[in-house]
Structure formats: C-alpha cells, structure tokens
Amino acid sequence: MQFWKMNGAGNDFIILNNIQEGLPAEAFPVLARTLCTPHRSLGADGFMVVEPAQGKGDFRMRFYNSDGSVGEMCGNGARCICRYGYETGLAGPTQRVETTAGLVIGERISPRAYRVRLNDPTTLSLHEELEAEGAVWPCAYVELGNPGLPHAVVPYPGLAGADPQALFRLGRALRNHPRFPKGANVNFYEVTGPDQVLEKTYERGVEDFTLACGTGTGSVVTVLTLLGQVSGQGVQVTMAGGVLTVDVERQGDQVTGLYLTGPTNLVAKGEIFDEELVLP
Numbered sequence: 624m625q626f627w628k629m630n631g632a633g634n635d636f637i638i639l640n641n642i643q644e645g646l647p648a649e650a651f652p653v654l655a656r657t658l659c660t661p662h663r664s665l666g667a668d669g670f671m672v673v674e675p676a677q678g679k680g681d682f683r684m685r686f687y688n689s690d691g692s693v694g695e696m697c698g699n700g701a702r703c704i705c706r707y708g709y710e711t712g713l714a715g716p717t718q719r720v721e722t723t724a725g726l727v728i729g730e731r732i733s734p735r736a737y738r739v740r741l742n743d744p745t746t747l748s749l750h751e752e753l754e755a756e757g758a759v760w761p762c763a764y765v766e767l768g769n770p771g772l773p774h775a776v777v778p779y780p781g782l783a784g785a786d787p788q789a790l791f792r793l794g795r796a797l798r799n800h801p802r803f804p805k806g807a808n809v810n811f812y813e814v815t816g817p818d819q820v821l822e823k824t825y826e827r828g829v830e831d832f833t834l835a836c837g838t839g840t841g842s843v844v845t846v847l848t849l850l851g852q853v854s855g856q857g858v859q860v861t862m863a864g865g866v867l868t869v870d871v872e873r874q875g876d877q878v879t880g881l882y883l884t885g886p887t888n889l890v891a892k893g894e895i896f897d898e899e900l901v902l903p
Contacts, residue, residue, distance in 0.1 A: 626658075627707060628665060628890040631699030631737075633834025633864020635890070637665055638707055640673045642682070650902045652691035657900045659689035664897050668826070668833050671700055673707070680721035681714035688828025695772040696724040698837020698883045699867075702737040705729030706887045724768025738884040741841045742768030747878075749849060751775075755796040756789075762797075764807070765842040767881070773807040773827070774842035775800075782813040782821050794825025794832065810839040818853050820844070820860045834864030837883050844869035845878055 624646075627638040637658050639646075646654075655670035672685040684704050686694040701720060708714035709731055718729035728740040746766035753760050753775075763776040775797055779785060790811065797809045809825040822843055824836035840860045848855035848871045855871035865886060872880030 624895040625893070626665070626895055627892050628667065629703040629707070630864070630888045630890060631702045631835065631837065632862060632867055632885050634669075634697075634699035634836065635667045636669045636671050636697075636700050636703055637667045638671045638673065638704060640711070642673060642675055646902070651685060651687055653902055654900070655687035655689060656691040657897060658895065663899070665895075668829055669694065669697055669700055671697075671704055673704065673713070676719075676721055678721055678726070680719040680726060682708055683721040684727075686722065688826075690828050690830065692828045693723065694828060695770055696722045696727065696742055696768055696838060698739065698741055698839075698841060699835055699885070700837070701727050701729065701739045701741075702837065702883065702885060703887050705737045705739060706731070706735075706889070722768070724770060724772055732884065735887050736884065737887055738882055739837075741838060741881040741883055742772070743881060744842075744845055744878050745769050745771050747845070747849075749846060751802070753797060753800055753802055755800060756793050760793075760797070763846040764803075765845060767838055767842065772838050773803055773805055774839055775803065775807045775809045776843050776846045777809060777811050779811040779813055782811055782823060785811075785823075790823065791825070791832070795830070798825055798827055798830075808836060808839050810836065810843050812843045812847075814847065814852055815861075818856070818858045820847065820853065820858060822860050822862050824862070832863075835862040835867065835885075837867065837885070840867045841869055841881050841883050845871055845881060848873065849876060849878075
C-alpha cells in the first residue's frame with residue numbers, strides 16, 4: 624500500500640488513496656489504529672482515505688482518529704488532503720472535497736499554504752457552565768457541519784503557563800462530560816492581543832492534546848467573533864504546532880462562512896510494510 628505522511632501546523636496524518644488500493648471499508652479502522660501508533664508504526668493523529676466522489680466533489684475524504692473511530696471532519700486534515708488532491712491531479716487549484724460532515728472547499732494559496740472553507744456551525748450555544756475537576760467552567764459549545772463535529776470552547780486565563788497535568792485532567796473530564804452525548808473536542812483559549820489568540824486542544828479520538836486542531840481553531844474564533852472579542856478577520860491563533868489564520872463571515876449572529884488558512888508539510892511518501900498489520 625502506498626501512503627503519504629503530511630502535517631498541518633504539526634497536526635499529522637497518514638493518507639491512503641483507496642481509488643488505487645481498493646480496500647474494503649471495514650479495513651480502515653484497523654489501518655488507523657495500527658498505522659497511527661507511534662513507535663510501533665508510522666505514528667499520526669489521524670488517518671485519511673481518498674475515495675471517488677459520490678456527489679459534486681473532486682474526491683471523497685474519509686477521516687479516522689488514531690483510535691480507529693470515525694471523525695466527521697478535520698480542518699488541518701482537509702487542508703493537507705486538498706494539497707494531496709492538487710499534487711496528484713485529482714483536483715485543480717480549487718478543491719471540492721466530500722466529507723462526512725458535508726462538502727469542504729479548498730484553495731491553493733501557495734505551494735505549501737492552503738485555505739479551506741470549514742463546515743458552517745449547525746449548533747451553537749455561547750453560554751454554558753460545566754462542573755469538572757471541582758470547579759464550574761464557563762464555555763461555549765459549537766458543532767460544525769452535519770452530522771456536527773462537536774467542540775467545547777473554554778476560556779483559560781494564564782493558558783501559556785498552565786500546569787500540563789492539571790490541564791490534561793480537565794480536558795479529559797470535559798471531553799467526556801455528560802453534557803456532550805457524543806463527546807467533544809475541548810479547546811482552551813486565551814485572547815493575548817488584538818485578533819491574537821492562544822489555543823490548546825484536547826482532541827476526542829486522540830485522547831490527548833495535539834499540536835494543532837483546525838476545526839477547533841475555527842470554533843474558537845467563531846465564538847470570540849460573536850462575543851465581540853475579536854474582529855473575525857485575519858485572526859491569528861497560535862498553537863504548539865504553529866499559527867493558523869481564521870476568517871469569519873457573518874450576518875448579525877449568523878455565521879455564513881468560516882475559513883481556515885495555514886501551512887502544510889509533506890513529510891514522506893512510501894510503501895507500507897508493517898508486518899503487524901492484520902486486515903479483516
């Protein structure tokens with residue numbers, strides 16, 4: 624099996640072209656769990672499968688978390704797979720990618736920079752309070768697309784100096800909070816300046832913090848824009864893996880367009896020989 628390994632601001636993925644490989648769908652969770660395991664295999668945050676389009680897209684993207692669970696969408700993954708589509712001839716400078724959460728439109732900005740129009744918010748609650756780790760935490764809740772990709776957006780003053788273990792415990796508790804029937808990605812943030820945000824995301828399906836989260840970044844900026852804390856134009860979000868830029872189009876309290884721009888990095892192309900991989 625041929626693969627590409629890519630990352631977007633440190634959020635890393637393995638890409639397999641199933642148009643060429645022709646594998647059954649039941650093989651994908653096993654591939655994700657095996658190949659995404661660090662040290663024992665390639666290691667990655669997620670696994671993406673390219674398949675023929677079923678509608679008006681150039682191709683279809685199936686996304687799997689590193690634990691083998693299905694992800695509705697992935698913003699940085701979409702940016703990477705848009706570059707994959709362009710460089711392999713599946714799409715032109717504008718890419719139309721079918722995802723579980725709906726159609727995503729990508730744009731090649733430069734050889735390494737890609738911009739995607741994320742799925743619009745379909746569920747949005749700006750004022751929630753959740754009990755976890757002995758305290759009450761204010762947060763917002765956002766779902767992008769349909770079915771919705773769930774995100775909790777949590778202000779955390781002093782985020783840069785937060786105790787990693789305490790933040791991990793809180794992220795895990797909120798990710799599994801009863802308020803979220805299908806769990807949630809937990810995005811801690813701090814506004815650090817005009818249109819400048821620091822963010823750390825505990826990701827559902829990875830069950831740990833990742834170096835970046837594109838849909839999480841979009842969700843954070845959506846909430847901050849509607850709360851009037853950022854302009855919604857060219858908002859710079861710093862994560863451990865790099866800086867992502869988010870633009871929000873709105874009509875009143877209605878978000879009509881959500882755009883994520885950032886770097887992509889092609890790490891490797893090759894063939895999978897993992898001898899511990901056993902497909903169903």
